[in-house]
Amino acid sequence: xxxxxxxxxxxxxxxNLNINYDLRFIEVxxxxxxxxxxxxxxxxxxxxxxxxxxxxxxLQEHFLFGTEKA
Numbered sequence: 001x002x003x004x005x006x007x008x009x010x011x012x013x014x015x016n017l018n019i020n021y022d023l024r025f026i027e028v029x030x031x032x033x034x035x036x037x038x039x040x041x042x043x044x045x046x047x048x049x050x051x052x053x054x055x056x057x058x059l060q061e062h063f064l065f066g067t068e069k070a
Contacts, residue, residue: 001016001017001019002014002015002016003015003016003017003028004057006061006065008065009035010034010035010036011032011033011034011035011064011065012031012032012033012035013030013031013032013033013057013060013061013064014030014031014033015028015029015030015053015054015057016028016029016030016031025046025047026046026047027044027045027046027047028044028045028046028047028049028050028053029042029043029044029045029053030042030043030045030053030056030057030060031043032060032064043056
């Protein structure tokens with residue numbers, strides 16, 4: 001499930017909630033896609049570290065787009 005996304009011509013940052021019923025775990029992933037270089041960087045966080053995942057998303061967003069941190 002997509003929680004947040006920022007998409008431009010050059011970059012895409014997304015925060016997703018992954019739920020695996022079979023393995024009984026929930027995680028939050030933050031993926032940064034450089035469309036020009038066709039590379040992707042993904043960082044996974046346990047559900048209990050949602051705040052850390054959100055901070056990482058905002059840091060990536062600020063670094064790539066110069067947006068203000070909330």
